[in-house]
Amino acid sequence: MATQHSRSAARLMIAPAVTLLLGWMLIPLSMTLFFSFKKYLPMRGDSLENGLDWVGFENYARFVTSSSFWPAVQATLIIVGGVLVVTVILGVILALLLDQEMWGQGIVRILVIAPFFVMPTVSALLWKNMFMDPINGFFAHILKAVGLQPIAFLSQHSLGALVTIVSWQWLPFATLILLTATQSLDREQLEAAEMDGARWQSRFIYIMLPHLARAITVVILIQTIFLLGIFAEILVTTQGSFGTKTLTYLIFQRVLESQNVGLGSAGGVYAIILANIVAIFLMRIVGKNLDA
Amino acid sequence: MARAVTPRRKALNTVVAWVIGLIIFFPIMWIFILSFKTEGSAILPPLDVLRSSWTFENYGVVQDRSDYFKYFGNSVVLAFGSTLLGLIIAVPAAWAMAFVPSRRTKDILMWMLSTKMLPAVGVLYPIYLLFIKLGILDSRIGLTIVLMLINLPIIIWMLYTYFREIPGEILEAARMDGANLREEVLYVLTPMAIPGIASTVLLNVILAWNEAFWTLNLTAANAAPLTAFIASYSSPEGLFYAKLSAASVMAIAPILIMGWFSQKQLVRGLTFGAVK
Amino acid sequence: MGQIELKQVSKSFGNVEVIPPLDLIIEDGEFVVFVGPSGCGKSTLLRLIAGLEDVTGGHVLIDGKEATLTVPAKRGLAMVFQSYALYPHMSVRKNIAFPLRMAGLDKADQNERVTQAAEVLNLTDYLDRKPGQLSGGQRQRVAIGRAIVREPAAFLFDEPLSNLDAALRVGMRLEISELHKRLKTTMVYVTHDQVEAMTMADKIVVLQAGVIEQVGSPLELYQRPRNTFVAGFIGSPxxxxxxxxxxxxxxxxxxxxxxxxxxxxxxxxxxxxxxxxxxxxxxxxxxxxxxxxxxxxxxxxxxxxxxxxxxxxxxxxxxxxxxxxxxxxxxxxx
Missing domain, CATH: 2.40.50.140 (Nucleic acid-binding proteins)
Incomplete structure (x- = not known):
């Protein structure tokens, strides 16, 4: 509780942050919305100064009916879904493992979380060249050594390869959060379950998993928001070829490569709506925690 | 843990965990090794790579050929600049929300978070256009502002959670003890808040350093940081593994070290307090 | 001097009136205890006196002088908080010296007064420790030390013993009473524990829902409770x-x-x-x-x-x- 004086001071202190974020949100958002209803091809002489033609919902219709749309949806779902499955399952296993007593726990932790701090362009390039290259890559050498044919991962199994790269980047995040949640579990609960005769499988299913459920949800929601926006990994590996064009990449191509701003903006509005649906669930969890 | 684990169990845990840890870390270790090899030996089968001779020349070549330090400098300016700028705006806001909460505080915080979830690609063209109109495309100042804005919600959120852990009674005690607002902030609040502020800086420098959507799309020659520098290796000529490795090691080493110090803050900062 | 007078003081948070207009006089040198169940407004009343909350209506007079709009630091009061509110980054010595430093006293004076207070409170051996290294009772004494060096017109205590275990609580209760006898400074003490109220107070103020139910000496309250609330609240069992x-x-x-x-x-x-x-x-x-x-x-x-x-x-x-x-x-x- 506070006095009147400190209240007005507080308002003044919050104002700059609110104003900036409001501008950062509203200005580009309204521009995107505006462009999405216009024919806007800067390469063909359209410009804001000369006025843009109103085309109604044509861009929205064209974006979803174009031949690249459904493959992009599919690629997005496979990458996001694949990475989520891999990181959550491995993350739970790693979290439980790292929670055990061992020698050098701190160092193992450091090794496990390291990939998160590698910038996306570096991790994409190191996997693309040093590991997945069909001639000189690490995997190619190994396959040859055991008498198998090298595989061109990024063209033959492009989505699988991308899921691997991105999972490697995000596994540390999932592990770290799940580990934090694991450590907050009341040990007495586990001991009580043991006294009640629960074997470790039952303890895992009935005690650990329910305890981790919230953390898993948070991991899924936050990763989904970041994974929907994956960009650099695709740009430096396949540039959207071999079926790896996600929605984000498709919009990027429409806007900056083919400079069809109206169409790209309509795609952008779809992306914003999609992200908001995920965000609502995440916010609900965060909000609940804020009250507690 | 309340109970001692048998030595055999502990040994087993140790072996399994170390093997998995080393597998996950292996790609990073491998480029570290390759960066000290010649281009010719860097493409050999793994065992031959290890047996080949060591060299430091790649690091020199990377600097000579592509002016590594210019990109490094840009990364430093962008990462620290955007974080410091963010702090200047976030510290007062977080302070006010933590110590003078009102009924709307929670809504404001949630709204701020929601701006973080706006997909970048959805506003790519407007930002691109605004940057051209303002003449700040490919400029450090433009990118610093964008990076500051995308991380501002996280900075405010983290500071808010740290500040909220400082008991309000302490500030009231300072007020009763005769401290004015300046003295209260200087002698009581700041010393207590410094660990939290340091963690916030650490995590946000890391996030800004690794940001690879806006840095790739809004820069060309002048303001490009290390993310863009590395991306230029995606379609190289000739043998380049050793040089790419050296360049990568230089790009990730500083942040990897900072990252190891910020494990705890990572959880707090990236889950917005939803996991404790 | 330390006479405090509340005239028609009231407090609302938004539309909720937690303290309807109320009058109270605390005489110089008196040990006054505000007692009542949790949520009765006793802490709010103390904070209104301290100036940590603005009054919604009415006047606060300290030694007969209008102090309603005076900032906390200028009221000449010292407060001991429930959580002790020690500065965790400062040593015990610096904690106790803080109000003196804020008042701009020179180093020698600061040292002298801190040494004196430490002697009174048995803290001499702990002066260079940080609060984190002290026990609950020692922290409590540091908080009191920080209050007494200022030589305030009155001490305000906000449930100071509620974080101590039962044995320590009895000891600290005696120490605070002893301190009052020696300093003869006005003390206003908030508690929900009627035993503390009975044993320490010169005058007890029983509060319920922001309203004063009865004011009187411990024996008056015990012998002639004004209503069933006071009757049930004072006395154990x-x-x-x-x-x-x-x-x-x-x-x-x-x-x-x-x-x-x-x-x-x-x-x-x-x-x-x-x-x-x-x-x-x-x-x-x-x-x-x-x-x-x-x-x-x-x-x-x-x-x-x-x-x-x-x-x-x-x-x-x-x-x-x-x-x-x-x-x-x-x-x-x-």
Missing amino acids: QMNLIDGPEAEKLGAHTIGIRPEHLEISQTEGAWKGKVGVSEHLGSDTFFHVQSSASPEPITVRATGERAFHYGAEVWLSPRPEHLHRFDSKGLRIE
Whole structure:
């Protein structure tokens, strides 16, 4: 509780942050919305100064009916879904493992979380060249050594390869959060379950998993928001070829490569709506925690 | 843990965990090794790579050929600049929300978070256009502002959670003890808040350093940081593994070290307090 | 000097009025305790005096001077907080010296006063430690030290003992009383524990829902509670309050009788009953007796080691001179 004086001071202190974020949100958002209803091809002489033609919902219709749309949806779902499955399952296993007593726990932790701090362009390039290259890559050498044919991962199994790269980047995040949640579990609960005769499988299913459920949800929601926006990994590996064009990449191509701003903006509005649906669930969890 | 684990169990845990840890870390270790090899030996089968001779020349070549330090400098300016700028705006806001909460505080915080979830690609063209109109495309100042804005919600959120852990009674005690607002902030609040502020800086420098959507799309020659520098290796000529490795090691080493110090803050900062 | 006067002081948070307009005078040198159940507004009242909250209406006068709009630091009051609110990054010495440093005293004076306070509070050996390295009782003493070096017009204590364990609490209670006797400075003390109120206060202010139920010395409150709320709140174990026919016989809606004012006998008395649980404290024994007088069990206090087995039939008789009578509004009938 506070006095009147400190209240007005507080308002003044919050104002700059609110104003900036409001501008950062509203200005580009309204521009995107505006462009999405216009024919806007800067390469063909359209410009804001000369006025843009109103085309109604044509861009929205064209974006979803174009031949690249459904493959992009599919690629997005496979990458996001694949990475989520891999990181959550491995993350739970790693979290439980790292929670055990061992020698050098701190160092193992450091090794496990390291990939998160590698910038996306570096991790994409190191996997693309040093590991997945069909001639000189690490995997190619190994396959040859055991008498198998090298595989061109990024063209033959492009989505699988991308899921691997991105999972490697995000596994540390999932592990770290799940580990934090694991450590907050009341040990007495586990001991009580043991006294009640629960074997470790039952303890895992009935005690650990329910305890981790919230953390898993948070991991899924936050990763989904970041994974929907994956960009650099695709740009430096396949540039959207071999079926790896996600929605984000498709919009990027429409806007900056083919400079069809109206169409790209309509795609952008779809992306914003999609992200908001995920965000609502995440916010609900965060909000609940804020009250507690 | 309340109970001692048998030595055999502990040994087993140790072996399994170390093997998995080393597998996950292996790609990073491998480029570290390759960066000290010649281009010719860097493409050999793994065992031959290890047996080949060591060299430091790649690091020199990377600097000579592509002016590594210019990109490094840009990364430093962008990462620290955007974080410091963010702090200047976030510290007062977080302070006010933590110590003078009102009924709307929670809504404001949630709204701020929601701006973080706006997909970048959805506003790519407007930002691109605004940057051209303002003449700040490919400029450090433009990118610093964008990076500051995308991380501002996280900075405010983290500071808010740290500040909220400082008991309000302490500030009231300072007020009763005769401290004015300046003295209260200087002698009581700041010393207590410094660990939290340091963690916030650490995590946000890391996030800004690794940001690879806006840095790739809004820069060309002048303001490009290390993310863009590395991306230029995606379609190289000739043998380049050793040089790419050296360049990568230089790009990730500083942040990897900072990252190891910020494990705890990572959880707090990236889950917005939803996991404790 | 340290006389504090509240004139028609009220406080609302938004639309919720937590303290309706209230008058109170705290005389110089008095030890005044605000007591009441949690949420009764006692801490808010203290914070209004401190200036940590703005009053919604009315005036706060300190030594007869208008202080309603004075900032906390300029009121000449010192406060000891429930959580002690020690500065964790400063040593004990720096914690105690902080108010002096803020007042701009020179180093030598600061040192002298800190040394003096440390001696009084037995903290001399701990001056260079950080609060984190101290026990609860020591932290409490540092908080008090920080308050006394300022030589304030009055001390404000906000439930200072509630974070200590039972044994320490009794010790600190004595220390604070001792301090008051020696300094003779006004003290305003907030607690929800009526034992603290009874043992320490010169004057007790009983609050409920922001309203002062009664002001008086501990004995006045014990002997002549103004209403059923004060009757039930002051005294341990609680006064037995009995409604119904037994009360009507005495021309009241409710009668009250303290456990120590009941006679218990195996042969004769006013109310017949059965002994339930007995609590033996050594010096005293409490019997919970189910009787014809009321549906609730009646608590009886007997000295020494008297024993009745569970279910024993007994007779209870109130001592008439100690019977309290209350009307249907709960107010005392003289």
